[in-house]
Amino acid sequence: xxxxxxxxxxxxxxxxxxxxxxxxxxxxxxxxxxxxxxxxxxxxxxxxxxxxxxxxxxxxxxxxxxxxxxxxxxxxxxxxxxxxxxxxxxxxxxxxxxxxxxxxxxxxxxxxxx
Amino acid sequence: xxxxxxxxxxxxxxxxxxxxxxxxxxxxxxxxxxxxxxxxxxxxxxxxxxxxxxxxxxxxxxxxxxxxxxxxxxxxxxxxxxxxxxxxxxxxxxxxxxxxxxxxxxxxxxxxxx
Numbered sequence: 316x317x318x319x320x321x322x323x324x325x326x327x328x329x330x331x332x333x334x335x336x337x338x339x340x341x342x343x344x345x346x347x348x349x350x351x352x353x354x355x356x357x358x359x360x361x362x363x364x365x366x367x368x369x370x371x372x373x374x375x376x377x378x379x380x381x382x383x384x385x386x387x388x389x390x391x392x393x394x395x396x397x398x399x400x401x402x403x404x405x406x407x408x409x410x411x412x413x414x415x416x417x418x419x420x421x422x423x424x425x426x427x428x429x
Numbered sequence: 430x431x432x433x434x435x436x437x438x439x440x441x442x443x444x445x446x447x448x449x450x451x452x453x454x455x456x457x458x459x460x461x462x463x464x465x466x467x468x469x470x471x472x473x474x475x476x477x478x479x480x481x482x483x484x485x486x487x488x489x490x491x492x493x494x495x496x497x498x499x500x501x502x503x504x505x506x507x508x509x510x511x512x513x514x515x516x517x518x519x520x521x522x523x524x525x526x527x528x529x530x531x532x533x534x535x536x537x538x539x540x541x542x543x
Binding site: 405 | 469473521527531533
């Protein structure tokens with residue numbers, strides 16, 4: 316069965332510092348992986364997705380993620396954090412049954428300090 | 430224009446009542462979903478419909494009944510509300526059912542059962 320684990324429920328960085336949010340997956344087949352962001356009191360917005368075309372995926376707002384099969388990881392990074400990046404971040408894997416079902420990790424709250 | 434809209438945004442009600450949440454998407458998508466986000470922000474899929482046909486029906490109490498009058502609308506009716514139903518409910522849509530289709534989320538409905 317597919318599953319996603321996000322290491323670190325809270326991550327705190329200073330403005331301008333590197334952002335690293337960790338995601339490890341478990342999948343019986345080549346996975347499709349997603350990162351979503353949830354700003355306070357809003358719905359989720361897609362940051363980026365991995366669909367096997369390229370291992371380094373660039374997303375919106377300067378975020379990128381690298382798929383590493385050997386490590387079963389899909390960590391999200393951004394070189395320089397902005398105050399506006401403070402939000403909840405979710406990693407998700409798509410169920411292989413072609414139903415569109417997303418299996419989400421527990422989420423990571425990103426705090427950005429001035 | 431809001432792509433995926435939900436009404437109401439907030440819903441406060443007493444235990445035992447019946448309530449409905451409405452969702453509409455104007456993206457022309459074929460597939461719609463309901464997710465539940467609990468107090469720890471964990472997201473879990475409940476249902477999905479593709480062109481008015483039920484595709485996913487997770488282990489959800491049968492007090493929850495989705496209804497899709499057309500492919501642009503997916504409503505959620507909840508009978509005999511319980512305290513544990515308190516959560517944020519998100520509607521989402523995607524162009525098609527599939528493992529790599531981006532899902533677009535509504536703003537959420539915060540349900541509080543007293």
